[in-house]
Amino acid sequence: MSTIDAPGGTRLMGFGEALNDALDVALQIDPTVVLLGEDIDDESTGGNFKITAGLSTKHGDHRVRTTPISEQAIVGAAIGGALGGLRPVAEIMFVDFLAVAMDQIVNHAARLRYMSGGKTPVPITIRTASAGGQGFGGQHSGMLESWFTHVPGLKVVVPASADDAKGLLLSSIFDPDPVLFIESSRLYFGNMAFGEPGGDPRRLHVEVPLGDYRVPLGKARIRREGDAVTLVTYGRQVDDATKVADRLAEEGISVELIDLRSLVPLDLETVLASAAKTRRVVIFQEAVTRSGFGGELAARITEELFDTLEVPVRRLGAPNTPVPYAANLETAYQPSAEALAAEVRETVERKARAS
C-alpha cells in the first residue's frame, strides 16, 4: 500500500471528478493542451458523461471544442494538431466507437513516429469510456484494450481508482507518445450501472491530490499484499477483485492483488516478482478471454517462470459472444466476483505439479 505524496493537499473525489480535475490542471499549466470530442463543451452538456463539464466555460470553447459526430475527423484533427504543436486530448465517447477511427489511430497515430524515422511524434491522448454491465447492448459495452496493445506505437492506460485516474491522465497528456486512455464508465458511478437504484455512488471516492499530480505510466500498483496467489487485473475489475480478496482473506486465503494501471508500458517486473513469490497466478479481465490481454500476460509470466509456477496461469474473462442486452444474459456474460472467487480458490487449492 503506497501513500500519496501530496504537498498541495487532497480532496475527496470520485472517478469522473478526478478526471475533470486532471483536464482542468492540464489546460491551466500548458496553453497547447486542447480538448476535442462530441458534446464536450458546456453548450452541449459538458460531455456525454460530463467529464469535461465546466472546462469550456473556464478555458474557452476554442480549447475545449465540441465536434460533429465524426470519429475519424476527431482523431485525425488530434494527430494533425499534435504535428502542428498542440497537445490534444480527444474524447471518443465509447470504446466501441474507436472502431470508426481505427485507420487514424492505428495507421497514423501509432506509426507516424516510426515511419518518419522519429521526425513526427504524435503526443495525443484518446480518452474513451467502456460501458459494459449497464444494459447498453452489443455496440456500447465493449472492452477492446487488446486491439490496441497489439499495435506498436500506442500506449494503453486503464485506471482503476480516482487518484490514479487523475495521475495517469496527466501523465498520459504530457507523454510524448499516443496514449489510449480507457475509463470504465461504471467507475463514474461508484462501479454501479448508470442510474442504478440503491447503492452508494460515492463508495469509491478517495482522497485525490490537488494540482499537477502525476502517476507514471508503466508502474503497477500493488493494491493488496499476499502470499498464496497473485491476482492480476486492471480497470474496474480492480474493485471486484478487491472485494474478492477481502472475502478470501476471511477464508484464510492470502491474495496479492496487482492493478496494472497501464498495459503498455507493462510493469512486468512487479508481476513477475509477485508471481515468483506466490507461484500461482490468476488474471482477471473484463474483455472476451479469447486473444485477450490476459493471454499475452499469461504467456509472458509462463515464459519467465515456467519452472517456478506450481500450477498453470489461469485467465478469467468474458465468453466468446457479443455483449448481450437482457439483464440476466449480461450478468451471465460479465466475469463476476463469484466466478473470480471460485477461480482463485481453485488455483490455490490445486495440487502443485510434480517437479
Add this chain to the structure above:
Amino acid sequence: MTAPATDPQVLNRIYELAARIRLCDERVIKMLTGGEMAIIYYPVTGQEVLAAASGAVLRADDYVVTTYRGMHDQVAKGMPFGPLFAEYMGRVSGACKGKGGPMHITYPELGIMVTSGIVGGGLPIANGLGWAAQLLGQDRVTVVNFGDGAANIGAFHEALNLAALWDLPVVFLCQNNRYAEHTSYARSQRNEQVAPRAEGYGMAGVTVDGNDAAAIYSVLAEAVAKARRGEGPTLVEAMTYRFNGHYFGDPQEYMPTEEKKAAKAADPVKALRRKLIDEGHANEEDLAALEARIRAELDEAVAAAKAAPMPDLAELYTDVYAEELAS
C-alpha cells in the same frame, strides 16, 4: 502577397519545379526499368504542373500532406533529391532513416508533414495542422493532396465538413487523374466532378485545369490567400491525367489507348516549356541548362544514396516510442 499567374517569373518558377518533378520521375522509372533499384513506385507522370503550381504558391513554413503517389507534391514543396533517393533505397541517410520508404516520405523541415499510404487518410490530419496554426495564431496554410478516388472514402466527408465548420486554413487539393487505382472515375461515382461536393459542406469548390500552369496557379493562389486570411478552406479539383498506371509496371489494360495518347500529346510539362519559349519568357539554352543542372543534382543524389549505408539493425527497435519500452 502572391504574384499574378501572368508574371513570367511565376511561370518560370512553376516550370523549374515541374522539370524537377518530371526529371526525378524519369530517373526513378529509368532505374526501375534498368534494374538499378527495385521499389514499389506510384508514378506521378502527367501530374507535375499542378503540384509545381502549389509549390510556387506555398511558403516554406506552410504544411503539405500527401499520398503514396506524392513525389511531385514533395519535390514541389522543396524536398531535396538526396534524402528522397536515399529513402527510396532504404538508406540511413534517407528522409526517414530508411524506416518509412517511398510511401511515407516525411520532411517536416520543409513542412512535408505526412505522406500516407491510406487513401484519404491524410485529410483529417490536415485539419489538425490547420487547427494548430489557427489556435497558435500562425498564418501558415495546409495543402492536403489526394486523388479522385479518395473523394469516395468516409474520411473525405468528415474532414471537409469539419474544415468548413471550423474555418480551417486548409486547401483540399483533389488531383483528379481520372483513375482510382485500376478503376476509372466514371466507374467510381455518379457526379461528373468532385468540386461541386464542396457546396454540400458550405465550402467553396472549384474545378480547374490542373495541367494549365496559369490557371491552376491562380486558383491555388486565391485559395491559399483566403485560408491565410482566416477565411476558411477551399476544395480545389485539379483536372489532370495519370500517364503511367497505378504503380510502375501496371499493364494499364483498363486505360484506353486513345485516351492515353491524347493525354501524352498534351503533356503539361512540355506544353509549359513550349509556352515559356513561345511567349519569350525563357529561351531554349536557359531551359536546357536548367534541366542539365537538375540531372546533375539527380546523379549526385543517386550516387550518394547508393554509397550510403543501410540503417543499423538497432534502428529496427527505435522510434516506436520516444523511449524504447522494456516490454
